[in-house]
Amino acid sequence: MSTGPDDRAVFVIEPGTVPPLSALRRWTGRVLPLLGADHLWAVRLVVTELATNAHEHGAGPVTITASADPVPCSVLLEVHDDGPERPVTGEPGAGTPHGRGLVLVRGLSRAWGVRGTGLGKTVWARIDCGSASIGRCPVRPEPIAMDPEPC
Numbered sequence: 001m002s003t004g005p006d007d008r009a010v011f012v013i014e015p016g017t018v019p020p021l022s023a024l025r026r027w028t029g030r031v032l033p034l035l036g037a038d039h040l041w042a043v044r045l046v047v048t049e050l051a052t053n054a055h056e057h058g059a060g061p062v063t064i065t066a067s068a069d070p071v072p073c074s075v076l077l078e079v080h081d082d083g084p085e086r087p088v089t090g091e092p093g094a095g096t097p098h099g100r101g102l103v104l105v106r107g108l109s110r111a112w113g114v115r116g117t118g119l120g121k122t123v124w125a126r127i128d129c130g131s132a133s134i135g136r137c138p139v140r141p142e143p144i145a146m147d148p149e150p151c
């Protein structure tokens with residue numbers, strides 16, 4: 001793992017390892033320090049799903065970037081791997097955890113998609129909180145219902 005500029009850092013998960021998901025969630029808080037608790041909570045759920053999908057179904061190292069745009073408060077996550085398989089969404093409860101995870105991503109993101117040709121691909125998601133400024137990203141009590149793992 002290495003860090004880049006303050007507004008755009010990189011988290012790398014090496015292939016063949018147990019993905020360090022708790023460290024990944026802590027990292028999102030470090031690189032997105034101005035987010036309110038509920039916005040950060042949504043970002044952490046989405047980045048966990050995208051990173052897990054890429055690690056389990058992709059190839060090579062998984063490279064994750066997170067960047068924030070101030071007005072309106074919005075976070076762009078980008079998860080790259082070297083595999084050829086594109087994500088497949090499924091109906092909740094009908095398919096694999098892979099498909100259910102992407103339903104969660106779709107529900108929490110304003111937009112998401114896949115870009116890239118050939119072997120590598122980048123899955124991206126943009127998560128809004130609706131605040132007019134990142135400096136005023138709402139700080140509300142940390143939701144607890146959907147995240148059983150400590151960050």
Ligand SMILES: [Zn+2]
Pocket residue numbers: 035036039073074128129130131134137138
């Ligand atoms: Zn926000």
